[in-house]
Amino acid sequence: MIAWASELVVSAGLIGVFLLMVAENLFPPIPSEAIMPLAGFAAARGQLPIGGVIAxxxxxxxxGNAFWYEVARAFGAARMHRLAAGFGRHVGLTSDRLLRAEAALRRNGPAAVCLARMMPGLRTMISVPAGLVALPRRVFYSFTALGTGVWTGGLAWAGYALEDRFHLVEDWAGPVGIGMMLMVALVIGWRVWRAR
Structure with missing residues (x-):
């Protein structure tokens, strides 16, 4: 997969970077931790402009995130509540839990969307609850762009700076993302414990 992505990045250029990042957010076949450092590496070699790679x-x-957000927004919270009422008890998803999750997302939506963009697994998934609670589009897209810009820009610059050693980015990007997920889990756990 990585060899194919590298070939696509160089042969398709910026369109290849764009398409790979769309694919990563629709049905994650290749993580951004591989795509963006490869693109940064190509930029360091003079094959692509670094600003274009980041853009x-x-x-x-x-x-890619807009797709899931808009689909979830069209589906709506009302339908989700009907599903939870009918089938939620089988998976532990009650209407009360949904209401609490919605309230938390409305309260912390911008920060949640921004931080999730830098975490493996959550990058795409956060778009669905944000769409279900109809987080305002302006908020969703601006904080998605901010979080994505920090993450993808950082990965591209790391690939650019490391050149031939761009594979080292994968070695630290995964643990950094997992570390951020653990930190968020600890904060959530602390809040739950404090609320009880």
Missing amino acids: AGISGSLF
């Missing part, structure tokens, strides 16, 4: 990465991520 293509952010645009692709926005496009």
Whole structure:
């Protein structure tokens, strides 16, 4: 997969970076931890402009996340509540839990969307609850762009700076993302414990 992504990045250029980042956010076949450092590496070699690489990465991520957000927004919280009422008890998803999750997302939505963009697994998933609670589009897209810009820009610059050693980015990007997830889990756990 990585060899194929590398070939696509070089042969398709910025369009390839854009399409790979769209794909990563629709049905994650290749993580951004591989795509963006490869694109940064190509930029360091003079094959692509670094600014274009970052812009293509952010645009692709926005496009992929927009799909899930808009689908979830069209589905709506009312339908989700009906599903929870009918089938939720089988998976532990009650209407009360949904209401609490919605309230938390409305209260912390911008920060949640922004931080999730830097975490493996959550990058795409946060778009669905944000759409279900109809987080305002302006908020969703601006904080998605901010979080994505920090993450993809950082990965592209790391690939650019490391050149031939760009594979080292994968070695630290995964643990950094997991570390951020653990930190968020600890904060949530602390809040739950404090609330009880």
